[in-house]
Amino acid sequence: MRYIIIGAGAVGGAIGGRLAGAGHEVVLVARGAHHTALRDAGLRLKVPDGEYTYRLQAVTGPGELGGLRADDVLVLAVKTQDTVTALQAWGPAPVAGGGTAAERLPLFCAQNGVEGQRLALRVFRHVYGVCVWLPSTFVEPGVVSAGGAPLTGMLHLGRHPHGTDATARLVAADLEKSHFEAPVVPDVARWQYAKLLSNLGNALEAVAGPIADDAAVALFQRVRAEGERVLDAAGIAYASVEEQKALRGHKVDLVPLAGAPRGGGSSWQSLSRGTGTIEADYLNGEIGLLGRLHGVPTPLNDLLQQLANTFARERRVPGSMPFGELARLAGEAASTTG
Incomplete structure:
Protein backbone atom coordinates (compact mmCIF):
# COMPACT_ATOMS: atom_id res chain seq x y z
CA MET A 1 0.00 0.00 0.00
CA ARG A 2 1.03 3.57 -0.63
CA TYR A 3 0.25 6.10 2.10
CA ILE A 4 -0.72 9.61 1.04
CA ILE A 5 -0.49 11.93 4.05
CA ILE A 6 -2.82 14.86 3.42
CA GLY A 7 -1.48 17.46 5.83
CA ALA A 8 2.12 16.57 6.66
CA GLY A 9 2.35 18.75 9.77
CA ALA A 10 2.96 17.56 13.32
CA VAL A 11 0.74 14.47 13.29
CA GLY A 12 0.88 13.75 9.56
CA GLY A 13 4.62 14.29 9.38
CA ALA A 14 5.28 12.00 12.32
CA ILE A 15 3.06 9.25 10.91
CA GLY A 16 4.46 9.64 7.40
CA GLY A 17 8.07 9.74 8.55
CA ARG A 18 7.73 6.70 10.76
CA LEU A 19 5.97 4.73 8.00
CA ALA A 20 8.71 5.69 5.56
CA GLY A 21 11.35 4.67 8.06
CA ALA A 22 9.78 1.21 8.21
CA GLY A 23 10.03 0.86 4.44
CA HIS A 24 6.54 1.90 3.34
CA GLU A 25 5.87 4.05 0.31
CA VAL A 26 4.75 7.50 1.46
CA VAL A 27 3.66 10.72 -0.27
CA LEU A 28 3.49 13.95 1.74
CA VAL A 29 0.90 16.62 0.95
CA ALA A 30 1.62 20.12 2.21
CA ARG A 31 1.44 23.75 1.12
CA GLY A 32 3.43 26.95 1.20
CA ALA A 33 6.88 27.09 2.77
CA HIS A 34 6.43 23.66 4.33
CA HIS A 35 5.83 22.05 0.93
CA THR A 36 8.85 23.84 -0.50
CA ALA A 37 11.07 22.60 2.32
CA LEU A 38 9.78 19.02 2.02
CA ARG A 39 10.25 19.03 -1.75
CA ASP A 40 13.73 20.57 -1.71
CA ALA A 41 15.32 19.12 1.43
CA GLY A 42 13.07 16.29 2.61
CA LEU A 43 11.26 15.74 5.88
CA ARG A 44 13.48 16.10 8.95
CA LEU A 45 11.95 13.97 11.71
CA LYS A 46 13.35 14.37 15.22
CA VAL A 47 12.52 11.49 17.55
CA PRO A 48 14.12 10.04 20.72
CA ASP A 49 16.14 7.51 18.73
CA GLY A 50 17.70 10.14 16.46
CA GLU A 51 17.09 12.61 13.68
CA TYR A 52 16.18 11.30 10.22
CA THR A 53 15.75 12.92 6.84
CA TYR A 54 13.29 11.31 4.43
CA ARG A 55 13.38 12.36 0.80
CA LEU A 56 9.78 11.60 -0.11
CA GLN A 57 7.54 12.76 -2.90
CA ALA A 58 5.92 16.01 -1.75
CA VAL A 59 2.91 17.48 -3.55
CA THR A 60 0.31 20.17 -2.99
CA GLY A 61 -2.59 18.21 -4.48
CA PRO A 62 -3.64 15.12 -6.44
CA GLY A 63 -2.86 16.68 -9.82
CA GLU A 64 0.88 16.41 -9.13
CA LEU A 65 0.80 12.70 -8.38
CA GLY A 66 0.34 11.39 -11.90
CA GLY A 67 -2.74 9.48 -10.78
CA LEU A 68 -4.02 7.65 -7.75
CA ARG A 69 -3.61 3.89 -7.40
CA ALA A 70 -6.07 1.29 -6.23
CA ASP A 71 -3.76 0.42 -3.31
CA ASP A 72 -3.51 4.00 -2.02
CA VAL A 73 -4.49 4.80 1.56
CA LEU A 74 -5.37 8.42 2.25
CA VAL A 75 -4.51 9.73 5.72
CA LEU A 76 -6.30 13.02 6.40
CA ALA A 77 -4.22 14.91 8.98
CA VAL A 78 -5.17 18.52 8.29
CA LYS A 79 -6.77 20.61 11.03
CA THR A 80 -10.55 20.20 11.03
CA GLN A 81 -11.10 23.74 9.74
CA ASP A 82 -9.21 22.73 6.59
CA THR A 83 -11.10 19.46 6.06
CA VAL A 84 -13.67 20.60 3.53
CA THR A 85 -11.01 22.11 1.26
CA ALA A 86 -9.02 18.86 1.38
CA LEU A 87 -12.09 16.72 0.67
CA GLN A 88 -13.00 18.89 -2.32
CA ALA A 89 -9.51 18.45 -3.73
CA TRP A 90 -9.06 14.72 -3.16
CA GLY A 91 -12.57 13.27 -3.38
CA PRO A 92 -13.01 13.69 -7.17
CA ALA A 93 -9.46 12.58 -8.03
CA PRO A 94 -9.54 9.63 -10.50
CA VAL A 95 -8.16 6.25 -9.50
CA ALA A 96 -6.44 3.87 -11.90
CA GLY A 97 -8.95 1.29 -13.14
CA GLY A 98 -11.92 3.62 -12.83
CA GLY A 99 -13.84 5.55 -10.22
CA THR A 100 -12.74 8.32 -7.88
CA ALA A 101 -10.92 8.47 -4.57
CA ALA A 102 -14.21 9.19 -2.81
CA GLU A 103 -15.74 6.05 -4.30
CA ARG A 104 -12.87 3.61 -3.97
CA LEU A 105 -10.13 4.59 -1.52
CA PRO A 106 -10.04 4.37 2.28
CA LEU A 107 -9.73 7.67 4.12
CA PHE A 108 -8.31 7.62 7.66
CA CYS A 109 -9.08 10.81 9.60
CA ALA A 110 -6.12 11.36 11.93
CA GLN A 111 -7.49 14.54 13.48
CA ASN A 112 -8.47 16.01 16.82
CA GLY A 113 -12.18 16.21 17.59
CA VAL A 114 -14.95 14.24 15.91
CA GLU A 115 -16.26 16.47 13.13
CA GLY A 116 -13.67 15.75 10.43
CA GLN A 117 -14.79 12.18 9.84
CA ARG A 118 -18.44 13.26 9.75
CA LEU A 119 -17.58 15.80 7.07
CA ALA A 120 -15.61 13.11 5.25
CA LEU A 121 -18.54 10.71 5.25
CA ARG A 122 -20.53 13.21 3.17
CA VAL A 123 -17.98 12.68 0.39
CA PHE A 124 -16.09 9.40 0.91
CA ARG A 125 -17.68 5.96 1.10
CA HIS A 126 -14.93 4.34 3.18
CA VAL A 127 -14.12 6.52 6.19
CA TYR A 128 -12.11 5.48 9.23
CA GLY A 129 -11.72 7.27 12.54
CA VAL A 130 -8.35 7.56 14.24
CA CYS A 131 -7.96 8.51 17.88
CA VAL A 132 -4.61 10.30 17.83
CA TRP A 133 -2.42 10.08 20.91
CA LEU A 134 0.82 11.38 19.42
CA PRO A 135 2.78 14.21 21.07
CA SER A 136 4.40 16.01 18.16
CA THR A 137 5.45 19.49 17.09
CA PHE A 138 5.58 21.39 13.81
CA VAL A 139 6.67 25.03 13.94
CA GLU A 140 9.49 25.13 11.34
CA PRO A 141 8.98 24.31 7.63
CA GLY A 142 10.25 20.85 6.80
CA VAL A 143 10.84 19.85 10.43
CA VAL A 144 8.64 17.69 12.67
CA SER A 145 9.52 16.40 16.13
CA ALA A 146 7.80 13.62 18.06
CA GLY A 147 9.06 12.98 21.58
CA GLY A 148 7.06 9.91 22.54
CA ALA A 149 9.01 6.88 23.83
CA PRO A 150 9.32 3.96 23.67
CA LEU A 151 6.50 4.29 21.12
CA THR A 152 5.94 7.40 19.01
CA GLY A 153 2.20 7.25 19.56
CA MET A 154 -0.98 5.28 20.04
CA LEU A 155 -3.55 5.35 17.22
CA HIS A 156 -6.89 3.63 17.75
CA LEU A 157 -8.47 2.75 14.39
CA GLY A 158 -11.98 1.82 13.36
CA ARG A 159 -14.54 2.39 10.66
CA HIS A 160 -16.73 5.44 11.00
CA PRO A 161 -19.32 5.44 12.45
CA HIS A 162 -18.56 1.99 13.85
CA GLY A 163 -17.09 -1.41 13.07
CA THR A 164 -13.81 -2.87 11.86
CA ASP A 165 -12.61 -4.52 8.66
CA ALA A 166 -9.59 -5.99 6.91
CA THR A 167 -8.36 -2.59 5.70
CA ALA A 168 -8.19 -1.24 9.23
CA ARG A 169 -6.26 -4.32 10.33
CA LEU A 170 -3.78 -4.03 7.43
CA VAL A 171 -3.10 -0.37 8.20
CA ALA A 172 -2.76 -1.16 11.91
CA ALA A 173 -0.19 -3.84 11.11
CA ASP A 174 1.88 -1.34 9.12
CA LEU A 175 1.66 1.23 11.92
CA GLU A 176 2.71 -1.30 14.53
CA LYS A 177 5.87 -1.96 12.53
CA SER A 178 6.50 1.81 12.51
CA HIS A 179 6.81 2.70 16.24
CA PHE A 180 3.07 2.92 16.96
CA GLU A 181 0.52 0.89 18.83
CA ALA A 182 -2.64 0.74 16.73
CA PRO A 183 -5.59 -1.04 18.37
CA VAL A 184 -8.42 -1.81 15.94
CA VAL A 185 -11.69 -1.25 17.77
CA PRO A 186 -15.37 -1.28 16.75
CA ASP A 187 -16.10 1.81 18.87
CA VAL A 188 -13.33 4.22 17.90
CA ALA A 189 -15.62 7.20 18.60
CA ARG A 190 -15.62 6.29 22.30
CA TRP A 191 -11.86 6.88 22.36
CA GLN A 192 -12.12 10.02 20.25
CA TYR A 193 -14.63 11.61 22.62
CA TYR A 238 -16.32 7.98 26.21
CA ALA A 239 -13.43 6.01 27.66
CA SER A 240 -12.64 6.88 31.26
CA VAL A 241 -9.39 8.46 32.38
CA GLU A 242 -8.58 5.23 34.22
CA GLU A 243 -9.16 3.11 31.12
CA GLN A 244 -6.92 5.35 29.04
CA LYS A 245 -4.13 5.29 31.62
CA ALA A 246 -4.32 1.53 31.97
Whole structure:
Protein backbone atom coordinates (compact mmCIF):
# COMPACT_ATOMS: atom_id res chain seq x y z
CA MET A 1 0.00 0.00 0.00
CA ARG A 2 1.03 3.57 -0.63
CA TYR A 3 0.25 6.10 2.10
CA ILE A 4 -0.72 9.61 1.04
CA ILE A 5 -0.49 11.93 4.05
CA ILE A 6 -2.82 14.86 3.42
CA GLY A 7 -1.48 17.46 5.83
CA ALA A 8 2.12 16.57 6.66
CA GLY A 9 2.35 18.75 9.77
CA ALA A 10 2.96 17.56 13.32
CA VAL A 11 0.74 14.47 13.29
CA GLY A 12 0.88 13.75 9.56
CA GLY A 13 4.62 14.29 9.38
CA ALA A 14 5.28 12.00 12.32
CA ILE A 15 3.06 9.25 10.91
CA GLY A 16 4.46 9.64 7.40
CA GLY A 17 8.07 9.74 8.55
CA ARG A 18 7.73 6.70 10.76
CA LEU A 19 5.97 4.73 8.00
CA ALA A 20 8.71 5.69 5.56
CA GLY A 21 11.35 4.67 8.06
CA ALA A 22 9.78 1.21 8.21
CA GLY A 23 10.03 0.86 4.44
CA HIS A 24 6.54 1.90 3.34
CA GLU A 25 5.87 4.05 0.31
CA VAL A 26 4.75 7.50 1.46
CA VAL A 27 3.66 10.72 -0.27
CA LEU A 28 3.49 13.95 1.74
CA VAL A 29 0.90 16.62 0.95
CA ALA A 30 1.62 20.12 2.21
CA ARG A 31 1.44 23.75 1.12
CA GLY A 32 3.43 26.95 1.20
CA ALA A 33 6.88 27.09 2.77
CA HIS A 34 6.43 23.66 4.33
CA HIS A 35 5.83 22.05 0.93
CA THR A 36 8.85 23.84 -0.50
CA ALA A 37 11.07 22.60 2.32
CA LEU A 38 9.78 19.02 2.02
CA ARG A 39 10.25 19.03 -1.75
CA ASP A 40 13.73 20.57 -1.71
CA ALA A 41 15.32 19.12 1.43
CA GLY A 42 13.07 16.29 2.61
CA LEU A 43 11.26 15.74 5.88
CA ARG A 44 13.48 16.10 8.95
CA LEU A 45 11.95 13.97 11.71
CA LYS A 46 13.35 14.37 15.22
CA VAL A 47 12.52 11.49 17.55
CA PRO A 48 14.12 10.04 20.72
CA ASP A 49 16.14 7.51 18.73
CA GLY A 50 17.70 10.14 16.46
CA GLU A 51 17.09 12.61 13.68
CA TYR A 52 16.18 11.30 10.22
CA THR A 53 15.75 12.92 6.84
CA TYR A 54 13.29 11.31 4.43
CA ARG A 55 13.38 12.36 0.80
CA LEU A 56 9.78 11.60 -0.11
CA GLN A 57 7.54 12.76 -2.90
CA ALA A 58 5.92 16.01 -1.75
CA VAL A 59 2.91 17.48 -3.55
CA THR A 60 0.31 20.17 -2.99
CA GLY A 61 -2.59 18.21 -4.48
CA PRO A 62 -3.64 15.12 -6.44
CA GLY A 63 -2.86 16.68 -9.82
CA GLU A 64 0.88 16.41 -9.13
CA LEU A 65 0.80 12.70 -8.38
CA GLY A 66 0.34 11.39 -11.90
CA GLY A 67 -2.74 9.48 -10.78
CA LEU A 68 -4.02 7.65 -7.75
CA ARG A 69 -3.61 3.89 -7.40
CA ALA A 70 -6.07 1.29 -6.23
CA ASP A 71 -3.76 0.42 -3.31
CA ASP A 72 -3.51 4.00 -2.02
CA VAL A 73 -4.49 4.80 1.56
CA LEU A 74 -5.37 8.42 2.25
CA VAL A 75 -4.51 9.73 5.72
CA LEU A 76 -6.30 13.02 6.40
CA ALA A 77 -4.22 14.91 8.98
CA VAL A 78 -5.17 18.52 8.29
CA LYS A 79 -6.77 20.61 11.03
CA THR A 80 -10.55 20.20 11.03
CA GLN A 81 -11.10 23.74 9.74
CA ASP A 82 -9.21 22.73 6.59
CA THR A 83 -11.10 19.46 6.06
CA VAL A 84 -13.67 20.60 3.53
CA THR A 85 -11.01 22.11 1.26
CA ALA A 86 -9.02 18.86 1.38
CA LEU A 87 -12.09 16.72 0.67
CA GLN A 88 -13.00 18.89 -2.32
CA ALA A 89 -9.51 18.45 -3.73
CA TRP A 90 -9.06 14.72 -3.16
CA GLY A 91 -12.57 13.27 -3.38
CA PRO A 92 -13.01 13.69 -7.17
CA ALA A 93 -9.46 12.58 -8.03
CA PRO A 94 -9.54 9.63 -10.50
CA VAL A 95 -8.16 6.25 -9.50
CA ALA A 96 -6.44 3.87 -11.90
CA GLY A 97 -8.95 1.29 -13.14
CA GLY A 98 -11.92 3.62 -12.83
CA GLY A 99 -13.84 5.55 -10.22
CA THR A 100 -12.74 8.32 -7.88
CA ALA A 101 -10.92 8.47 -4.57
CA ALA A 102 -14.21 9.19 -2.81
CA GLU A 103 -15.74 6.05 -4.30
CA ARG A 104 -12.87 3.61 -3.97
CA LEU A 105 -10.13 4.59 -1.52
CA PRO A 106 -10.04 4.37 2.28
CA LEU A 107 -9.73 7.67 4.12
CA PHE A 108 -8.31 7.62 7.66
CA CYS A 109 -9.08 10.81 9.60
CA ALA A 110 -6.12 11.36 11.93
CA GLN A 111 -7.49 14.54 13.48
CA ASN A 112 -8.47 16.01 16.82
CA GLY A 113 -12.18 16.21 17.59
CA VAL A 114 -14.95 14.24 15.91
CA GLU A 115 -16.26 16.47 13.13
CA GLY A 116 -13.67 15.75 10.43
CA GLN A 117 -14.79 12.18 9.84
CA ARG A 118 -18.44 13.26 9.75
CA LEU A 119 -17.58 15.80 7.07
CA ALA A 120 -15.61 13.11 5.25
CA LEU A 121 -18.54 10.71 5.25
CA ARG A 122 -20.53 13.21 3.17
CA VAL A 123 -17.98 12.68 0.39
CA PHE A 124 -16.09 9.40 0.91
CA ARG A 125 -17.68 5.96 1.10
CA HIS A 126 -14.93 4.34 3.18
CA VAL A 127 -14.12 6.52 6.19
CA TYR A 128 -12.11 5.48 9.23
CA GLY A 129 -11.72 7.27 12.54
CA VAL A 130 -8.35 7.56 14.24
CA CYS A 131 -7.96 8.51 17.88
CA VAL A 132 -4.61 10.30 17.83
CA TRP A 133 -2.42 10.08 20.91
CA LEU A 134 0.82 11.38 19.42
CA PRO A 135 2.78 14.21 21.07
CA SER A 136 4.40 16.01 18.16
CA THR A 137 5.45 19.49 17.09
CA PHE A 138 5.58 21.39 13.81
CA VAL A 139 6.67 25.03 13.94
CA GLU A 140 9.49 25.13 11.34
CA PRO A 141 8.98 24.31 7.63
CA GLY A 142 10.25 20.85 6.80
CA VAL A 143 10.84 19.85 10.43
CA VAL A 144 8.64 17.69 12.67
CA SER A 145 9.52 16.40 16.13
CA ALA A 146 7.80 13.62 18.06
CA GLY A 147 9.06 12.98 21.58
CA GLY A 148 7.06 9.91 22.54
CA ALA A 149 9.01 6.88 23.83
CA PRO A 150 9.32 3.96 23.67
CA LEU A 151 6.50 4.29 21.12
CA THR A 152 5.94 7.40 19.01
CA GLY A 153 2.20 7.25 19.56
CA MET A 154 -0.98 5.28 20.04
CA LEU A 155 -3.55 5.35 17.22
CA HIS A 156 -6.89 3.63 17.75
CA LEU A 157 -8.47 2.75 14.39
CA GLY A 158 -11.98 1.82 13.36
CA ARG A 159 -14.54 2.39 10.66
CA HIS A 160 -16.73 5.44 11.00
CA PRO A 161 -19.32 5.44 12.45
CA HIS A 162 -18.56 1.99 13.85
CA GLY A 163 -17.09 -1.41 13.07
CA THR A 164 -13.81 -2.87 11.86
CA ASP A 165 -12.61 -4.52 8.66
CA ALA A 166 -9.59 -5.99 6.91
CA THR A 167 -8.36 -2.59 5.70
CA ALA A 168 -8.19 -1.24 9.23
CA ARG A 169 -6.26 -4.32 10.33
CA LEU A 170 -3.78 -4.03 7.43
CA VAL A 171 -3.10 -0.37 8.20
CA ALA A 172 -2.76 -1.16 11.91
CA ALA A 173 -0.19 -3.84 11.11
CA ASP A 174 1.88 -1.34 9.12
CA LEU A 175 1.66 1.23 11.92
CA GLU A 176 2.71 -1.30 14.53
CA LYS A 177 5.87 -1.96 12.53
CA SER A 178 6.50 1.81 12.51
CA HIS A 179 6.81 2.70 16.24
CA PHE A 180 3.07 2.92 16.96
CA GLU A 181 0.52 0.89 18.83
CA ALA A 182 -2.64 0.74 16.73
CA PRO A 183 -5.59 -1.04 18.37
CA VAL A 184 -8.42 -1.81 15.94
CA VAL A 185 -11.69 -1.25 17.77
CA PRO A 186 -15.37 -1.28 16.75
CA ASP A 187 -16.10 1.81 18.87
CA VAL A 188 -13.33 4.22 17.90
CA ALA A 189 -15.62 7.20 18.60
CA ARG A 190 -15.62 6.29 22.30
CA TRP A 191 -11.86 6.88 22.36
CA GLN A 192 -12.12 10.02 20.25
CA TYR A 193 -14.63 11.61 22.62
CA ALA A 194 -12.29 10.79 25.51
CA LYS A 195 -9.46 12.52 23.63
CA LEU A 196 -11.80 15.46 22.91
CA LEU A 197 -12.19 16.00 26.64
CA SER A 198 -8.39 16.16 26.99
CA ASN A 199 -8.15 18.54 24.03
CA LEU A 200 -10.48 21.04 25.73
CA GLY A 201 -7.34 22.37 27.41
CA ASN A 202 -5.68 23.18 24.07
CA ALA A 203 -7.29 26.62 23.90
CA LEU A 204 -6.45 27.36 27.54
CA GLU A 205 -2.80 26.54 26.89
CA ALA A 206 -2.75 28.51 23.64
CA VAL A 207 -4.17 31.62 25.29
CA ALA A 208 -2.53 31.61 28.72
CA GLY A 209 0.38 29.16 28.59
CA PRO A 210 1.09 25.71 30.05
CA ILE A 211 -1.44 24.06 32.34
CA ALA A 212 1.15 23.58 35.05
CA ASP A 213 0.29 25.22 38.37
CA ASP A 214 -2.63 24.41 40.66
CA ALA A 215 -4.78 27.30 39.47
CA ALA A 216 -4.45 26.38 35.79
CA VAL A 217 -5.08 22.70 36.50
CA ALA A 218 -8.18 23.58 38.52
CA LEU A 219 -9.57 25.71 35.70
CA PHE A 220 -8.94 22.95 33.17
CA GLN A 221 -10.74 20.47 35.42
CA ARG A 222 -13.77 22.79 35.43
CA VAL A 223 -13.62 23.03 31.64
CA ARG A 224 -13.38 19.26 31.32
CA ALA A 225 -16.20 18.67 33.82
CA GLU A 226 -18.39 20.92 31.70
CA GLY A 227 -17.56 18.72 28.71
CA GLU A 228 -18.35 15.54 30.62
CA ARG A 229 -21.75 16.92 31.66
CA VAL A 230 -22.52 17.66 28.02
CA LEU A 231 -21.48 14.22 26.76
CA ASP A 232 -23.45 12.55 29.54
CA ALA A 233 -26.56 14.59 28.67
CA ALA A 234 -26.14 13.68 25.00
CA GLY A 235 -25.79 9.98 25.83
CA ILE A 236 -22.34 9.85 24.21
CA ALA A 237 -19.98 7.18 25.55
CA TYR A 238 -16.32 7.98 26.21
CA ALA A 239 -13.43 6.01 27.66
CA SER A 240 -12.64 6.88 31.26
CA VAL A 241 -9.39 8.46 32.38
CA GLU A 242 -8.58 5.23 34.22
CA GLU A 243 -9.16 3.11 31.12
CA GLN A 244 -6.92 5.35 29.04
CA LYS A 245 -4.13 5.29 31.62
CA ALA A 246 -4.32 1.53 31.97
CA LEU A 247 -3.97 1.04 28.21
CA ARG A 248 -1.25 3.65 27.63
CA GLY A 249 0.81 2.99 30.74
CA HIS A 250 4.29 4.25 29.93
CA LYS A 251 4.19 3.35 26.25
CA VAL A 252 4.20 6.97 25.01
CA ASP A 253 6.10 9.00 27.60
CA LEU A 254 7.21 12.43 26.43
CA VAL A 255 10.99 12.85 26.58
CA PRO A 256 13.04 16.00 25.83
CA LEU A 257 14.56 16.24 22.36
CA ALA A 258 17.79 18.15 21.84
CA GLY A 259 17.15 21.24 19.75
CA ALA A 260 13.43 20.58 19.57
CA PRO A 261 11.65 22.02 22.63
CA ARG A 262 7.91 21.32 22.81
CA GLY A 263 6.30 24.67 23.48
CA GLY A 264 2.71 23.46 23.42
CA GLY A 265 0.06 21.37 21.71
CA SER A 266 -1.59 21.73 18.33
CA SER A 267 -3.48 24.96 19.07
CA TRP A 268 -0.39 26.59 20.57
CA GLN A 269 1.53 25.58 17.44
CA SER A 270 -1.10 27.13 15.15
CA LEU A 271 -0.68 30.44 16.97
CA SER A 272 3.10 30.10 16.95
CA ARG A 273 3.07 29.67 13.15
CA GLY A 274 0.65 32.58 12.74
CA THR A 275 -1.72 30.58 10.54
CA GLY A 276 -4.68 32.86 11.30
CA THR A 277 -6.91 29.89 12.16
CA ILE A 278 -7.28 27.52 15.09
CA GLU A 279 -9.31 24.37 15.72
CA ALA A 280 -11.20 25.62 18.79
CA ASP A 281 -14.55 25.57 16.93
CA TYR A 282 -14.21 21.77 16.70
CA LEU A 283 -12.94 21.18 20.25
CA ASN A 284 -14.46 23.60 22.76
CA GLY A 285 -16.99 24.48 20.06
CA GLU A 286 -18.07 20.84 19.82
CA ILE A 287 -18.97 20.96 23.51
CA GLY A 288 -20.78 24.26 23.01
CA LEU A 289 -22.76 22.80 20.11
CA LEU A 290 -23.77 19.70 22.05
CA GLY A 291 -24.56 21.81 25.08
CA ARG A 292 -27.00 23.93 23.12
CA LEU A 293 -28.56 20.85 21.55
CA HIS A 294 -29.10 19.21 24.94
CA GLY A 295 -29.77 22.17 27.21
CA VAL A 296 -26.49 22.18 29.14
CA PRO A 297 -24.73 25.52 29.74
CA THR A 298 -21.11 25.63 28.55
CA PRO A 299 -19.81 29.08 29.58
CA LEU A 300 -16.17 28.08 30.06
CA ASN A 301 -15.84 26.25 26.75
CA ASP A 302 -17.65 29.10 24.99
CA LEU A 303 -15.18 31.57 26.51
CA LEU A 304 -12.12 29.54 25.49
CA GLN A 305 -13.47 29.09 21.96
CA GLN A 306 -14.00 32.83 21.61
CA LEU A 307 -10.59 33.74 23.06
CA ALA A 308 -8.72 31.19 20.93
CA ASN A 309 -10.39 32.45 17.76
CA THR A 310 -9.54 36.04 18.68
CA PHE A 311 -5.90 35.12 19.29
CA ALA A 312 -5.73 33.34 15.93
CA ARG A 313 -7.51 36.06 13.98
CA GLU A 314 -5.35 38.83 15.49
CA ARG A 315 -2.21 36.65 15.34
CA ARG A 316 -1.43 37.18 19.00
CA VAL A 317 1.54 35.53 20.67
CA PRO A 318 0.58 32.15 22.19
CA GLY A 319 0.34 32.15 25.97
CA SER A 320 0.37 35.95 26.18
CA MET A 321 -2.80 36.44 28.27
CA PRO A 322 -1.95 36.65 31.98
CA PHE A 323 -3.60 33.75 33.77
CA GLY A 324 -5.17 36.12 36.28
CA GLU A 325 -7.03 37.84 33.43
CA LEU A 326 -8.25 34.51 32.07
CA ALA A 327 -9.38 33.44 35.54
CA ARG A 328 -11.31 36.69 35.94
CA LEU A 329 -13.06 36.22 32.59
CA ALA A 330 -13.84 32.60 33.47
CA GLY A 331 -15.38 33.68 36.75
CA GLU A 332 -17.54 36.24 35.00
CA ALA A 333 -18.63 33.72 32.36
CA ALA A 334 -19.54 31.09 34.94
CA SER A 335 -21.49 33.59 37.02
CA THR A 336 -23.76 34.48 34.12
CA THR A 337 -25.17 30.94 34.09
CA GLY A 338 -25.40 30.70 37.85
